[in-house]
Amino acid sequence: MNFTSQQLSWQIAARALAQDDIAPLNREMDQSDAFPVALFEKIAKDGYLGLPLPIEYGGKGADMVSAAFALVEISKANAAVGFTLDAHWLSVDTILHFGTDDQKREYLPKAAAGMLCAFALTEPSGGSDAASIQTTAIKDGDEYVLNGTKTWCTNSEVAGLVIVMAKTDSSRGDKGMSAFLVETGTPGFKVTRKENKMGLRGGSMSCELSLENCRVHESSLLGREGDGFLVAMKGLDVARICISAVAIGTAEAAYQYAKAHASKRKAFGAPIASFQGVQFKIADTAIGLQAARLLLRDVASMADAGTTHRKESAMLKVFASDLAMQAASDAVQIFGGNGFSKDYPVEQLFRDAKVLQIGEGANEVLRMLIGRMSFAE
């Protein structure tokens, strides 16, 4: 695959970070479910928190192709760390697109330097039907008063800033939704529970939030009042590129472990890699990986060119996350009984891969979107 020298250099740098700093912590993160603060200080110091941000805001000014393929490398070592960057980049990209000059100057340099950001849309009553959120933001003088509960908010426990989606006019459906920049120290904002997850443990943290009479100045509105649904959907267009990079990294790790194991493990007097039934699994993952990487480059290039890519991002996300789940399941199968053991690495990949089919638009909902857009063409 052809890359520019900038794109290649970020891939090489991210591969080194993944091998030297992330891979050694992989098992410990999964077992302890503790967030690796020192690792994220290093990730920030090396410039990854601001990788896709313009240099004027303290970022590295990398294009989305560079950022996406760097994320593939990081996620090969640990998908959870990749997922944290995904949620952070989604948030900063949203501020970059919809923020006022003051908001960008205030928050983006901090976000590039080490302040993690989060995006709070999902609520206990549901995530797929985004327009039906219950959290409210009522105008009171020059402030908005936020009340509600958010769930599954990735990064929120360690974040400095959360983009909160709330209804400013409950009678107007998706047009009554607005986005707010809420600093996590604001009175009334509270992280109430850490989710006890099946996978993506340690390197990524998702929490429930409570907003109780949480007052923010009207200058905290991100975009115009009523633009919240637009802000969320635009953010998710970019997030789906990033989560696909996490999925490709996960599939790549499963593929490498499965190949190595199949070459060593013997049955019926021969390495299991010599059996067609095993080769076909490896071949299917190889085909999927090649296609997914091409799709990733294509959709990330569309984002870089400023072309609308809602349908393409959704197609990439469905394809890459289904691939990650299939590749991880095949790797467990190729490891046989050992694949089911926590002493081997592929069961973690199996647990990590599952959420990629659920988060940032469940694949059923994205298939609906792709279907609807296909008929509208």
Ligand SMILES: Cc1cc2nc3c(=O)[nH]c(=O)nc-3n(C[C@H](O)[C@H](O)[C@H](O)COP(=O)(O)OP(=O)(O)OC[C@H]3O[C@@H](n4cnc5c(N)ncnc54)[C@H](O)[C@@H]3O)c2cc1C
């Ligand atoms: C680890 C993790 C991290 C997350 N991080 C964040 C975050 O940072 N910020 C955030 O806002 N959210 C986050 N989420 C929430 C995530 O976006 C939601 O879980 C997702 O959108 C699905 O919503 P739900 O869980 O409420 O499922 P539901 O909406 O209840 O859906 C349940 C099932 O029904 C299916 N379904 C729903 N409607 C239809 C339909 N019309 N046709 C067919 N099938 C349908 C869905 O596909 C799904 O399989 C995270 C979730 C997880 C697990």
